[in-house]
Amino acid sequence: MPETIQMEERDGRYVLIRESEDGKIAEFSLSPDSVLKLARSSLALTDQILAQRTPSANFSPAVVTPVAQISLNKDVHGSEVHLEFFDPNGM
Numbered sequence: 001m002p003e004t005i006q007m008e009e010r011d012g013r014y015v016l017i018r019e020s021e022d023g024k025i026a027e028f029s030l031s032p033d034s035v036l037k038l039a040r041s042s043l044a045l046t047d048q049i050l051a052q053r054t055p056s057a058n059f060s061p062a063v064v065t066p067v068a069q070i071s072l073n074k075d076v077h078g079s080e081v082h083l084e085f086f087d088p089n090g091m
């Protein structure tokens with residue numbers, strides 16, 4: 001049987017359940033905030049994994065990350081540029 005992974009809600013928390021090929025089950029309890037953080041990071045990782053799995057001699061893989069706002073400043077001495085990116089959740 002192939003590996004399976006699912007998530008279900010239990011008493012206001014979310015449980016990530018993984019069943020391995022040999023039938024062993026592992027569970028990991030997450031808070032709602034942790035699920036949201038995991039969802040955000042999984043989007044970026046999805047792009048990276050798919051880029052690695054797409055062979056082509058014509059282009060290099062690129063990773064795309066949603067950006068809601070940017071900030072551009074310079075340091076006190078004017079010798080460096082500071083560029084900040086903020087995701088749609090303000091992080």
